[in-house]
Amino acid sequence: MLTLLFDGVAYGMLLFILAVGLCVTMGLMNFINLAHGAFAMLGGYLTVALMQRYGVPFLMCLPLAFLASAVVGALLERTLYRSMYKKPHLDQVLFSIGLAFMAVASADYLMGSQQQIMQLPDWLRGRTELFADTPFVLGMGHYRLFIIAVCAALTLGLQYVLSATRFGSRLRASVDDPRAASGLGINVNVVFAATFAVGSGLAGLGGALGAEVLGLDPTFPLKFMVYFLIVVAVGGTTSITGPLLAALLLGIADVAGKYYIPKLGAFIVYTLMIVILIWRPQGLFVRLGGKS
């Protein structure tokens, strides 16, 4: 029982890290980036390649995955995405889904179509059981524990940056009213570019962390696009806490659903999403007062 909850939380945390970048670009910058998963895939492949071919330790790979995805994100933002900000949403969707397909094809070409297999260091492989032989037995895979720890730290960090630092307030100002913000001397372009890069970087980090649990093959961006969009749709796009709770809810519901009703397992998540969206079409958590 507790084990299930634990697995669900770990899964949810992972989804959150993967999707948070999308929340930022979609909610704050009002840009629909369906190619978001491609950045996650980049991080994942980079980690696998570094570990397998160059023997880089796993812990080193994580920041590298973040950096590489962020740099690629920043480059693409400069060259491709920028011109799409002002376009209608349909154009953005078509453009970014095209990018996603290109990423799938490139990954297939470069790395092959098979599932990538990652070898974790030994200290992350074990499993600890608490309260064994009681109904409340809690089995924790060390790797999942690690995921939860990393993701929780990141969430706190993000929350802090967004709500308590100068950059956070600039970002919020740029989003609420770009014209007024630039009038006040904020370089809106730089703020957006940095935000986009960090969002992509987080996706890359999520991909690196998730390669072990979620599997990694060239269809990754498309396979998880649905999950990202559910997190964003259910959580609302205007805060960090919304998507976090949505991701946790999704993770726990998915795991519990598959455990208790395996035959319906795949549907639980979607049913939940529909119910929530009927109940609150704007998502669970909506910040009032912003321009939307």
Added chain:
Amino acid sequence: MQKRYFLSALMLGVLAAYAGTAVAEEKFKIGLILPMTGPFASTGKQIEAAARLYMAQNGDSVGGKKVELIVKDDTSAPDVTKRIAQEMVVNDKVNVLAGFGLTPLALATAPIATQSKTPMVVMAAATSSITQASPYVVRTSFTLPQAAVAMADWVPNNGIKKVVTLVSDYGPGIDAEKYFKDRLLFNGGQVLETLRVPLRNPDFAPFLQKVRDLKPDALFVFVPSGAGAALMKQFAERGMDKAGIKLIGTGDITDDDILGGMGDVALGVVTSHHYSASHNSPLNKKFVAAFEKANTGLRPNFMAVGGYDGMRVIYEAAKTTKGGSGDALLSAMKGQLFESPRGPMFIDVQTRDVVHNIYIRKVEKVGGQLYNQEFDTLKDVKDPGKTK
């Protein structure tokens, strides 16, 4: 008047073209249709390499004709396979169609084989019903029920009574579940639960937790080979082996092609299959060595052996019929009994399906590399899908 000249000129042209094809008939053409790109590219790669190896070893002329191997990529899309097969039959006038990486691809092509009376050698696809789709289908790969049933026969005699099955929710998975379950129940075993996992399943955790709580003696698994690696890893991570649950399945989950990359989590997994690269016979040792040499160290898997044996069946039939085609070629394929790298095999005359030994294997480390080591044999297993 002029019209008549034109007509006779046309006739001449047609005759000339006809003569042209008559010259081309001196070739024995094999149309090999494989998925060479996309998620099943490794299947195509293995089979093509095996087919070329067979030709390199046995010469490129047979029954007095020169063998021409035409390889085309169908990207594992059934409509493409069908179109290519059509072109090969109509334009290239192939004597035999071969390849077929997946069941839908083979099924899409079967009507063309029937209409054009072209023998069709299935080298990979493993659903039982394929040989019934056309009287011109001959199979040299294996059928999934063969492997599943063999496992269900082996299990009760080896201290495993209660089993949970976990399969990917698609055709072959459901086939494996059905045949395994039926045979195990027949043998007096128990199936505690049948779990079906969505094909695009991101995380096995909840299913494995369920299995753990059900406490069976073994977990029978059928998932696509890539997902198999992830499953084994999570199986080990969840400490299920320590909880006394064995992991068993058909050989697809420990495919030789990717077994090397799976790492130690695969150790001790028991599977049933018709071919392992470590099969202990002089013929197989020769085959593996030649295959690895020709393909920069790539290890042949069960797909490769299906392709290799398929070429053998085609070559021998071509020899008997002096490079014939149609029904003559087909009947020369039926009933071939020979020694394959996998062990003895036989093309059943009635069903045109393969009959061979199914081996029970365990993943072990041999010389630093993981191999499926065969330790038990079920002799001459027929496809159980046909006995009903």
